[in-house]
Amino acid sequence: MTEPEAVVRVRDLHKKYGHHHAVDGVSFDIHRGETFALLGPNGAGKSTTIEILEGYRDRTDGEVSVLGIDPGKGGLAWKARLGIVLQSGGESGVMTVSEQLRHFAGLYPNPRSVDEVIAAVGLEEKAKTRITRLSGGQRRRVDVALGIIGRPELLFLDEPTTGFDPEARRDFWTLVRLLKSEGTTILLTTHYLDEAAQLSDRVGVIAGGKHIDIGRLDEIGGDDARIPRVRWRDRDGMRERRTTEPGALVSALCAEFGSEPPELEVIRPSLEDIYLRLVAESQAEAQAVLA
């Protein structure tokens, strides 16, 4: 089998702010066409890592290649192949939505149609509205629109749906799936674990600047973290058991009760459960080292 093409390659990345080691030996690849979610608690080093990949921030040490180029040396032609949605938007407020997008579209060799992008982010009714007059969530949609207007090969989405209402988030997920179906490689950070579970092929988890785990959605955290729990109520109250064979346990319970046990549930750990467990374990290990 041929190795997938690495659009992003990070090896032993380090970033120090003064004495603070914000990124402490992180390594990962992102393959062409995949959506990769970089997850971690506040201050884990996600934005610092992304900003290094985008060429906005110098690294202290390590190897980084983005679309075959060292981001510290990337020129305009390289930048035009990237789409960037930063954590805080950089759009200027005096322009209308469509003016701003037209302005940005002019900076790229092969931009998407402004009207199509406005429709894709659900801002048709606000196209002629000044950005200063938009709500926070609507401005965030402008950020996303600006990130995709240049038809990027690689799209960075740093907490893209912060401030979105639930419907806008669903619409955004549809948009990301469309971009992915067109072959766009995507690096996503988000604190919404359901968003990561919906959109990503693989997940990397970091905490305190250090790598904790990396893998496909169905393998991250290991087999033990994904063992389902069966819950039901009996005479003594709620009961719960972890089992790799929930079907067999449910059958046995049904036979024992003579019908379905009250409040029966089979609960499969969500990405959020697995993530919280990984982060808690790594924090406990870090504290044990300090003790």
Ligand SMILES: Nc1ncnc2c1ncn2[C@@H]1O[C@H](COP(=O)(O)OP(=O)(O)OP(=O)(O)O)[C@@H](O)[C@H]1O
């Ligand atoms: N310009 C800076 N100068 C000094 N320290 C910084 C700077 N930027 C970030 N840091 C520190 O580096 C660490 C990592 O920050 P970073 O913003 O990369 O984390 P993050 O994972 O993106 O967090 P969040 O989820 O809160 O956005 C934090 O402890 C932060 O305080």
